[in-house]
Amino acid sequence: MSVFFYTPVEVLANPSMFENKTIRIGALVQRGSVEWDAQDIRLSFNITEDGKKNIPVFYDGVKPDLFREGQGVVVEGKMKGQRFEAVQLLVKHSEDYTVETEHKKTKEDYYKSIQAQ
Amino acid sequence: MDRMKKIVLFLEWGSILGLLGCGLWVFLWTPLEISQGFPQKIMYLHVPTVIIAYLAFFVVFVYSIAYLWKRELMFDQMAKASAEVGLVFCALVLITGAIWGKPIWGTYWAWWDVRLVTTLLLFLIFMGYFLLRMSINDRDKEARLAAVLGIIGCLDIPIIHKSIEWAKGRTLHQPSTFFKVETGEINPSISDVLSDPLPVAIFFMLTLYLYLLLLRYQIEKHQDELYQLLAETQD
Numbered sequence: 001m002s003v004f005f006y007t008p009v010e011v012l013a014n015p016s017m018f019e020n021k022t023i024r025i026g027a028l029v030q031r032g033s034v035e036w037d038a039q040d041i042r043l044s045f046n047i048t049e050d051g052k053k054n055i056p057v058f059y060d061g062v063k064p065d066l067f068r069e070g071q072g073v074v075v076e077g078k079m080k081g082q083r084f085e086a087v088q089l090l091v092k093h094s095e096d097y098t099v100e101t102e103h104k105k106t107k108e109d110y111y112k113s114i115q116a117q
Numbered sequence: 118m119d120r121m122k123k124i125v126l127f128l129e130w131g132s133i134l135g136l137l138g139c140g141l142w143v144f145l146w147t148p149l150e151i152s153q154g155f156p157q158k159i160m161y162l163h164v165p166t167v168i169i170a171y172l173a174f175f176v177v178f179v180y181s182i183a184y185l186w187k188r189e190l191m192f193d194q195m196a197k198a199s200a201e202v203g204l205v206f207c208a209l210v211l212i213t214g215a216i217w218g219k220p221i222w223g224t225y226w227a228w229w230d231v232r233l234v235t236t237l238l239l240f241l242i243f244m245g246y247f248l249l250r251m252s253i254n255d256r257d258k259e260a261r262l263a264a265v266l267g268i269i270g271c272l273d274i275p276i277i278h279k280s281i282e283w284a285k286g287r288t289l290h291q292p293s294t295f296f297k298v299e300t301g302e303i304n305p306s307i308s309d310v311l312s313d314p315l316p317v318a319i320f321f322m323l324t325l326y327l328y329l330l331l332l333r334y335q336i337e338k339h340q341d342e343l344y345q346l347l348a349e350t351q352d
Binding site: 003005024026064066090091092093094097098099 | 148151152160224292306308
């Protein structure tokens, strides 16, 4: 499975194996852990599978539109000690497709909602 | 006007008007999806092209077996025509997928996503299929070898379809929206307003496929008839 991505539990179970190697980790963004610095374009958050064990991720880049707490992400980069320095941040989306009830959002509303974030 | 011409003309205008109608429906009357927003609209192009690409290569599979069995030149002409249309649809799948991937996943392409790589493989196999055809001068030998490659190439389709399950979800692609793997039930997790245009778009993409297939088959047939005639006059 390692050709696809590792999970935080797999990486934390064997830290010496992953130290300073370019790997991918797939997990969920832990709620309440996201820090986004729009001035310096720096993003940090914890990733976790079970909500207990987590890895802090640091990413120097733009926060993707679909990046949210609890969202599935795949980060590519290197473990530097306890922290993961990501060079790429990909966002997974679920197979659920829904619309807001009793509200038909138009394209303009959508772009306004993005800018407001 | 003979019957074939009428059918082709009917399919041509049916697909053009139908697909235009789908475009209007999707952009003017379908609400935005809650998490993806505007980029989700490309689903109504991406999903139908995937299904038609699968279908086109399945038709290649069927006609290739029929050719090896009956050695009827018409079967080979149909297989070739369908493979060509399938290749175009397969290219569209890769292109629309990349366009969709950029705003949602954050990348056009990922070499570690099994579905992306196995779909690219399908495209390359059928590129090779035409290289093989072009490299053989003997018409019967061309048909025979192409049929074998066509059959083998189509075996990639179930692999693409099952790839996400086999990779245990370690992909960028999400699990199926319409068929739940765990329960094996058809229990779509998509709002009706969002899924309604899909079968209609698939239907008109199907008529477009049939239109292109018939056109291409006729050209192929006339070409073989012409070569036959030339060979006879030279003797």
